[in-house]
Amino acid sequence: MCLHNLNLVLSRQTSWRKIFENLGSLIQYAPIQTFRRRKLKQRAGQFESWNAKISSVTADCHASLILNEGYHQKDMPVQKVNDSSDLDAKVPPHLQCTSITSLTTTSEPSHRCVKARVVHKGPVISCVQKDGIEMLRAEIKEEDPLQRTAEHTSINVIFFGTLAKDFSQSARQGDVVLLADFTIKKSPSFLRDKLHPCQLEMDGKDACVYAKYTYVPLNNLKPKTVVNIYGVVTFFKQPFPSKGSDYCSTLKITDQTDVKVGCNIFSKKLEDHPVIFRVGDIIRLHRFKTEMFRDSMSLLNTYGWSTVTFDGTIDSPVVPRTSSKSFHFGESDIRMVLELRQWAANQSWISNDLTVSLSSVQPGMYFDLTCQLLAKAVMDSRCILLKVWDGTKCRHPLLNVAVASDALEGESTVAKDRMNLTANVLVYDNHLEVARDLKPGTFLRFYNLHTLLQRAPDQLPDQPEHLSFHLHGGTSYGRGLRSLPAESPALQSLKSVLEKHVDLDVYDEVNDGTLLEIWYTPPEAVVLPNDEETDTEADSGPSYTVRMCEHNTRQLTLARVKRSTPPLSCHVRARVKKYRPQQLYQCLKLFCSNCKTMKDVPDDSAVAKVFRESAKDSQPCDEQWAATSSASSREPGRTISMHISRDMVGESTHMQLIFVEGTTLDEICVLSRDYKNLVPVRSVNGRMTLMDLTAPFLFSGDKRYYGCKQCSLNTFQNPVFTGVETWDEQAVAEALGVQLMQYRLLIQFELEDQTDTLEALLWENAERFFHVSAVDASGSQDLQDKIQTTMDTIQPPDSSLEERPWLDLCLSVYTVKDDDRNKVCYQITNTEIKEE
Numbered sequence: 082m083c084l085h086n087l088n089l090v091l092s093r094q095t096s097w098r099k100i101f102e103n104l105g106s107l108i109q110y111a112p113i114q115t116f117r118r119r120k121l122k123q124r125a126g127q128f129e130s131w132n133a134k135i136s137s138v139t140a141d142c143h144a145s146l147i148l149n150e151g152y153h154q155k156d157m158p159v160q161k162v163n164d165s166s167d168l169d170a171k172v173p174p175h176l177q178c179t180s181i182t183s184l185t186t187t188s189e190p191s192h193r194c195v196k197a198r199v200v201h202k203g204p205v206i207s208c209v210q211k212d213g214i215e216m217l218r219a220e221i222k223e224e225d226p227l228q229r230t231a232e233h234t235s236i237n238v239i240f241f242g243t244l245a246k247d248f249s250q251s252a253r254q255g256d257v258v259l260l261a262d263f264t265i266k267k268s269p270s271f272l273r274d275k276l277h278p279c280q281l282e283m284d285g286k287d288a289c290v291y292a293k294y295t296y297v298p299l300n301n302l303k304p305k306t307v308v309n310i311y312g313v314v315t316f317f318k319q320p321f322p323s324k325g326s327d328y329c330s331t332l333k334i335t336d337q338t339d340v341k342v343g344c345n346i347f348s349k350k351l352e353d354h355p356v357i358f359r360v361g362d363i364i365r366l367h368r369f370k371t372e373m374f375r376d377s378m379s380l381l382n383t384y385g386w387s388t389v390t391f392d393g394t395i396d397s398p399v400v401p402r403t404s405s406k407s408f409h410f411g412e413s414d415i416r417m418v419l420e421l422r423q424w425a426a427n428q429s430w431i432s433n434d435l436t437v438s439l440s441s442v443q444p445g446m447y448f449d450l451t452c453q454l455l456a457k458a459v460m461d462s463r464c465i466l467l468k469v470w471d472g473t474k475c476r477h478p479l480l481n482v483a484v485a486s487d488a489l490e491g492e493s494t495v496a497k498d499r500m501n502l503t504a505n506v507l508v509y510d511n512h513l514e515v516a517r518d519l520k521p522g523t524f525l526r527f528y529n530l531h532t533l534l535q536r537a538p539d540q541l542p543d544q545p546e547h548l549s550f551h552l553h554g555g556t557s558y559g560r561g562l563r564s565l566p567a568e569s570p571a572l573q574s575l576k577s578v579l580e581k582h583v584d585l586d587v588y589d590e591v592n593d594g595t596l597l598e599i600w601y602t603p604p605e606a607v608v609l610p611n612d613e614e615t616d617t618e619a620d621s622g623p624s625y626t627v628r629m630c631e632h633n634t635r636q637l638t639l640a641r642v643k644r645s646t647p648p649l650s651c652h653v654r655a656r657v658k659k660y661r662p663q664q665l666y667q668c669l670k671l672f673c674s675n676c677k678t679m680k681d682v683p684d685d686s687a688v689a690k691v692f693r694e695s696a697k698d699s700q701p702c703d704e705q706w707a708a709t710s711s712a713s714s715r716e717p718g719r720t721i722s723m724h725i726s727r728d729m730v731g732e733s734t735h736m737q738l739i740f741v742e743g744t745t746l747d748e749i750c751v752l753s754r755d756y757k758n759l760v761p762v763r764s765v766n767g768r769m770t771l772m773d774l775t776a777p778f779l780f781s782g783d784k785r786y787y788g789c790k791q792c793s794l795n796t797f798q799n800p801v802f803t804g805v806e807t808w809d810e811q812a813v814a815e816a817l818g819v820q821l822m823q824y825r826l827l828i829q830f831e832l833e834d835q836t837d838t839l840e841a842l843l844w845e846n847a848e849r850f851f852h853v854s855a856v857d858a859s860g861s862q863d864l865q866d867k868i869q870t871t872m873d874t875i876q877p878p879d880s881s882l883e884e885r886p887w888l889d890l891c892l893s894v895y896t897v898k899d900d901d902r903n904k905v906c907y908q909i910t911n912t913e914i915k916e917e
């Protein structure tokens with residue numbers, strides 16, 4: 082019944098095919114363009130069910146991934162797998178696996194493959210008979226136990242060209258290999274080696290080798306061999322620049338044999354280095370060369386190398402960390418990781434975790450700190466300030482490093498500073514490259530962080546010293562820092578602590594004196610009459626702005642404006658000395674006209690988290706008013722559902738309001754490109770409800786609309802979807818009981834003329850000033866660039882004040898209450914940028 086009703090809706094919209102294609106592409110993680118090139122059959126009045134459509138897309142994605150995998154495989158003729166079952170699965174359907182004993186020179190090799198173990202591998206040499214092409218001889222032996230008593234169970238294999246070099250680097254003695262597309266020739270060495278009267282030659286363009294990985298215990302390592310290793314990290318350094326052009330990672334590992342081995346990894350790309358978060362992590366090394374260094378065995382990456390790391394915590398998910406897109410990971414890897422976790426958990430060295438919280442820090446300590454970045458500022462060419470917190474309160478007063486407000490990138494930390502929750506970490510020298518790339522809100526971990534007691538510049542001698550934090554240059558003792566993925570299991574306890582302080586953000590925002598003006602709309606102001614005495618002669622030069630007010634008043638200097646008694650409207654001419662926020666994406670705010678609340682637009686990481694949590698174990702809700710259809714996603718336990726009001730069945734596209742359940746943020750963004758009104762929902766006890774209003778309640782094209790948490794009813798008790806001609810954001814909000822928050826632009830200017838400086842807000846007049854709608858700018862990079870271009874014209878980068886254009890402005894002067902006292906505020910009104 083539900084599917085039938087949904088198909089009535091879909092029968093009028095060919096765009097739904099595109100929606101399914103895009104949704105399928107996200108589920109499969111394949112390029113969207115793959116589906117846009119496909120020509121889908123159109124059948125008037127009849128559409129497949131959701132499950133059939135997604136299954137079709139899944140099949141196409143699978144084919145696309147196979148093609149992509151094949152492309153990577155051509156880069157490395159020898160392909161490696163983890164399990165024997167994986168090796169058997171590599172046998173193409175047109176090939177038959179045959180025994181070595183049955184091979185003869187008359188056998189047809191094009192339909193055969195051989196599975197055996199490498200018992201000998203020779204060096205790569207030049208073949209004179211083939212014009213010096215590289216070749217390698219190896220001996221393989223039958224793996225089937227039923228054939229072990231038969232004659233001629235071993236055979237020589239000759240590899241030529243690239244395959245010879247790759248086999249030398251990738252395969253080792255003891256590996257199980259699968260050979261396909263070989264040529265059978267008579268063996269010239271049969272009378273001498275007594276192996277097999279035939280030999281296999283691998284020199285065709287289609288010849289390929291699959292080899293099963295064999296992992297060597299650390300106590301069995303031999304010098305000058307290429308090996309695969311599993312181990313537990315006992316020490317590590319984050320990648321650092323080597324003396325050459327590479328980055329170098331240094332680590333030490335051990336395994337159940339209690340042997341400890343050092344390892345050095347060199348690579349030009351930082352993303353190729355192993356992602357290690359802490360001592361105890363599990364690491365897998367492929368194709369590493371063993372060497373003796375100062376009488377100790379060490380490992381060095383060699384041709385075709387790769388690394389994969391895993392969290393070493395017992396009961397945490399076995400999730401591989403790697404930048405490679407073609408790595409192998411199977412059941413044997415899971416078993417190996419679980420065994421190493423269990424073994425490492427009982428070792429004494431694993432308990433020596435240097436990670437401590439701010440509440441436990443003492444002066445003079447060297448320790449590891451897991452925290453969240455709140456804000457940062459560049460101090461000079463060799464030092465960056467990182468303001469961080471972990472939700473715990475330090476026992477010692479913390480040093481507050483002075484920094485200009487316009488130099489600080491990120492959120493205000495005023496409230497957290499007052500509560501002794503913010504650590505000001507000074508990062509030096511070789512760690513600056515990582516620090517520059519960090520974004521506020523990122524979770525990170527410091528290694529070998531140092532604390533010292535220092536006096537603030539204005540501190541009295543009898544006052545206690547404050548605790549400062551320093552990440553010194555160099556890499557001794559693993560010193561460094563790195564960002565942590567938001568989904569890392571190691572962050573769960575940190576997040577739970579930070580969530581207890583969620584109200585601090587509101588406190589911080591409201592009590593920040595620089596933003597108090599936004600809560601107040603200026604009253605009707607007194608306008609100075611035209612015969613008011615002018616203080617100074619007007620500054621000459623063209624203005625970049627034009628006043629649009631009808632006030633008949635002369636210009637005042639900024640010094641005169643600051644001496645005036647509010648309320649007042651006046652004209653000024655000034656230049657912009659500086660403005661904030663410097664990161665203009667932060668000037669876009671959400672404003673509730675009902676409770677006068679203003680907040681920042683949530684970033685994608687916070688919104689994505691709400692979607693992930695809502696999608697966990699989500700089951701389709703059952704509402705009598707809705708026609709529903711569902712499909713299983715590729716992720717276990719996640720179901721994707723769409724619901725449409727029965728009142729809208731058969732209506733045209735712009736009349737429909739679609740409720741989407743169980744999607745990720747990326748998936749609903751793709752859907753919203755082709756459909757106007759999408760409302761993300763979740764199921765609670767079988768009933769439909771909106772998500773947490775941290776996330777948008779409506780997606781419409783590139784725009785997202787948010788609701789006020791304090792003023793919204795957020796209910797589906799008695800939804801009414803009739804009598805609406807067009808579903809815009811306001812109509813949707815009213816139908817859902819949501820108080821719509823408006824997009825606003827907020828910028829604070831520091832103005833200067835020849836007499837004084839003055840801070841003024843651009844707030845209610847901002848859209849008119851820039852000739853840009855805030856809601857349109859929220860979803861348009863072009864409009865955001867337009868605002869940036871305007872600001873670069875008002876205050877050109879690296880310009881002096883004299884080089885900046887004059888601005889003719891209309892100012893409103895008014896007062897607001899701040900801690901039971903009146904504060905005079907200034908706001909730019911009735912002013913526009915001149916458009917060429």
